[in-house]
Amino acid sequence: MSSRRGPPSLRQNLLRHILLWLGLAWLFGSAVTVGVGQWFTQQAFDRALLDDAYLLASKVQVQGRRLALQATERELQDFLFDQNETVLFAMHGTDGALLAGEAALPRPPRLSPPDRLFRDQDIAGRRFRVVMLGVAQPSPFVVSVAQSTSERARLLRELLAFSLAPQLLLLLVLAWRLHRSIAQDIAPLAQLRAAVEQRQAGDFTPVPVQADSAEAHDLARAINLLLGRLEESARGQREFTGNVAHELRTPLAGIRAQAEYGLRHRDPEVWHEQLQGIAASETRASQALDKLLALALAYEAGTALQLVPVRLDEAVQEAVMRFLPRADKQGVDLGAEGVDTPSTVQADLTLVEGILNNLLENALRHGTAGGDGRPVVTVAVQQEDGRTVLSVQDNGPGIPPERRSEMLKRGVRGVGQPGAGSTAGGVGLALVTFYAQLLKAPVSFGSGPDGRGWRCAIVFGA
Known part of the structure; x- marks a missing residue:
């Protein structure tokens, strides 16, 4: 053979x-x-x-x-x-x-x-x-x-x-010396090959190589740049998986709750009403999933989204109406300010809805614990120095300044005790920050005007 x-x-x-x-x-x-x-x-x-x-x-x-x-x-x-x-x-x-x-x-x-x-x-x-x-x-x-x-x-x-x-002898000596010199010059390539072959699939750390030539150094640099891009791609895939899990958790929970409610009743009208709610939740989940896929592709390719005029006041009103039944059930005073006047910004409607949904979800879930009196959550649209500011504020205990950067990390939650912070961090705020970056809108987190509660502000047109 x-x-x-x-x-x-x-x-x-x-x-x-x-x-x-x-x-x-x-x-x-x-x-x-x-x-x-x-x-x-x-x-x-x-x-x-x-x-x-x-x-x-x-x-x-x-x-x-x-x-x-x-x-x-x-x-x-x-x-x-x-x-x-x-x-x-x-x-x-x-x-x-x-x-x-x-x-x-x-x-x-x-x-x-x-x-x-x-x-x-x-x-x-x-x-x-x-x-x-x-x-x-x-x-x-x-x-x-x-x-x-x-x-x-x-x-x-x-x-x-x-x-x-003598010329022939010199040629033989030169060939011997060339053989040794070439072997020394390409030794970094053998080291680079060995380092790549021994690398684990999930290891994206730079490949160390001792290169005496510009070509070997450039090759090692190109491989390390490729590893960096692969690491960024893997991070984007992990972010996408987490984003999907977070974004679909609420509509899927709503679908399950509506289905269970409908199964407990015999009235066809109740069934019809719950089926309509299930269809609406499924539509929102599909839209969220489609946008997450588009965001993942944009994140992977490093391209920017196309920004179009969006009525911010209408988006705020629709978001408040979506969360109003839940707020009433929890005894939260949910309201909106500055939406009586039309306000148009360059943005993406789905991303704006994602920002509002995540901020209101966090506020209703975590921003009302430990507060004094009736919990209040306010969504406001304001004009400041020719720029439009969208903010969501609660009157909960808030988060100490030293922990605010930590709360932006996925999976981190507030302790839920007064003075320690109770608003959720993790995926929700990480998504808000990421969406705001895609919209080219600076985002800031802090306390309310009286030093109480939690306030998130996104500035459009900055």
């Missing part, structure tokens, strides 16, 4: 790409070195070969209307002596006739003095370098000198060996 290999590691990719281009650069440099070395070597040998041709040409004189080389055998050996190479010469007239020297040398082309010609020639199975020099005095002729090229090839090989071998 064959196993499929995974993709190559980052280290392998980096080494392959770097060494590939280094190898290509080395080959190109070697080719340049070979070409330059060969050119300079050939220039040096060709210069010496040309000097020999000039020396031989200087020994030519005219004898009886013919050109003759005036040099003894000993002198020719001295002229053409080379310890390692074979040197040949020949002299040809303008008609191509051999005047002196080796007949094996090729006949030169027509050269006008002082033209010269260098070329490679195979002579007797060996490679020679030949120079042909046109001479004008004492009479036009061409002198050719040929030298075998074995010494040139040897020097070129030695030049390549001494120049390219």
Whole structure:
């Protein structure tokens, strides 16, 4: 059974790409070195070969209307002596006739003095370098000198060996050092991978990583930012679950109470009345759930709600009418102030209703315990400095200033004793604060004008 290999590691990719281009650069440099070395070597040998041709040409004189080389055998050996190479010469007239020297040398082309010609020639199975020099005095002729090229090839090989071998060694050392350096540079990525693999599903704390490179640091920062967004999303889901539980508790309790009341009676009129109430409660619960879903999406995406003109006075009147039967049953004096004059604000009606419902729910449930005289809850709409202020106030014992920030936390409740605070905190006030933030309306919590009770104020148009 064959196993499929995974993709190559980052280290392998980096080494392959770097060494590939280094190898290509080395080959190109070697080719340049070979070409330059060969050119300079050939220039040096060709210069010496040309000097020999000039020396031989200087020994030519005219004898009886013919050109003759005036040099003894000993002198020719001295002229053409080379310890390692074979040197040949020949002299040809303008008609191509051999005047002196080796007949094996090729006949030169027509050269006008002082033209010269260098070329490679195979002579007797060996490679020679030949120079042909046109001479004008004492009479036009061409002198050719040929030298075998074995010494040139040897020097070129030695030049390549001494120049390219260190470069190859340097390339190997560089590859070894690159391997170690790349391993050190990508070590933070391995640490980051291990930290992410070992992370529990609910752990959104930042991933620690020691990064020496900007790329690894940026990657760790991006992962930590992602973890932060995931934590925010998980917090939003928890908030949504709690909000749903809180918002649906009251209508579901009302539906249950109305159903139980209807089951205890035989009168169809009572059934009809309770069914209407159940339908209305279900409608309010569905609307609340739809809005909570929309709020959760807005919270998740970080987008703002679209604010539209809302009649705040009408919303307050409807909220008071909804809670009036319950207030009468509890003996609470529930009233509204400032709703006789139309008051329009930029808001969202469902959020405004959610604020009023939560504040009135808290006030009727917790704000009437421990108060002096008849409990009073007042919803007011006031104009202050061109802004509209919506407030809900009770005459209960209130909350000490040192505990007000604590009461905004979910699940925290007042003790219910005078002086210790009795108004509910937790989900209700947390939702009021969150809704007010979405409406861009500052919210404040404090005591009433006489220092008694609990007062919440939301400022629209601030």
